Amino acid sequence: MTQALLAARLSAPGGPLFFPVTAYGPDGSVDLDVYRAHVRRGVDAGAAAVFACCGTGEFHALAPEEFEACVRAAVEETAGRVPVVAGTGYGTALAVRYARLAEAAGADGLLAMPPYLVVAGQEGLLRHYREVAAATSLPVVVYQRDNAVFTPRTVVELARTEGIIGFKDGLGDLDLMQRIISAVRTEVPGDFLYFNGLPTAEQTQLAYRALGITLYSSAVFCFAPEIALAFRAALDSGDDPTVHRLLDGFYRPFVELRAQGRGYAVALVKAGVRLRGLDVGEVRPPLHEPSEDHVKQLAQMIERGYALIEEDK
Secondary structure (H helix, E strand, O other): OOHHHHHHHHHOOOOOEEOOOOOEOOOOOEOHHHHHHHHHHHHHHOOOEEEEOOOOOOHHHOOHHHHHHHHHHHHHHHOOOOOEEEEEOOOHHHHHHHHHHHHHOOOOEEEEOOOOOOOOOHHHHHHHHHHHHHHOOOOEEEEEEOOEOOOHHHHHHHHOOOOEEEEEEOOOOHHHHHHHHHHHHHHOOOOOEEEEOOOOHHHHHHHHHHOOOOEEEEOHHHOOHHHHHHHHHHHHHOOHHHHHHHHHHHHHHHHHHHOOOOOHHHHHHHHHHHHOOOOOOOOOOOOOOOOHHHHHHHHHHHHHHHHHHHOOO
């Protein structure tokens, strides 16, 4: 898929951006059959793109051969119906290696996550992402979060870099995002994609939408696609009562539960997928499983969320 085609398909998605979890069997190894089923269900439910082996997919926990196998499985299951974007990260050498593995597996693009551990200056960050972009023919979306925080000037330079098509924000500094958007719009002609990449992005999407950022990742889509679809439809149509009802009755309680455990942005999602009948296994260390009480609360929230969307029918 060309850079222009991927950008076009991501800029006007016909459904949520799907970030599947990675399935593990009882022995802890990757279960490709269950992973394929998870990807297939998401695409059949209306996903506009599959972001394989990214944060929700425990990129950090996957060996290179596991990563390549999962990306290849996602490509095969989507069969060209929607784009597949694969994660990449760590230091520059490993990020380049994962990027090339993703390209070999048939991915359509890359989500470039922060470098490992170090807090780098802007010059070093720019060099890192430029080397990742130059390593393959795949279009790249740069992910801002944690130790990869950019000035507007650096994002302008990223936008000028061949192969970099977008910027995903997982920081949540709206003042910084407004200045980034303004700087890129002023200095770099053409379209540059922006994504809300905060955990449970629906919770903040009203604010991001005010900045003109309409694209967001949806982890909830992994385990409750109908709720995620109902929220997106209400947001797109300006149905504020439904948006507020879902925020108040489902998303806010879910975010508050997520805040009760480190790593719950992934662990709760996997628990949700299991609750909906697909055994994707537990999270790998250093993440840990939610407590039994938290899983019970999650089950109640999911039930409440489905009841809320039934009110509109």
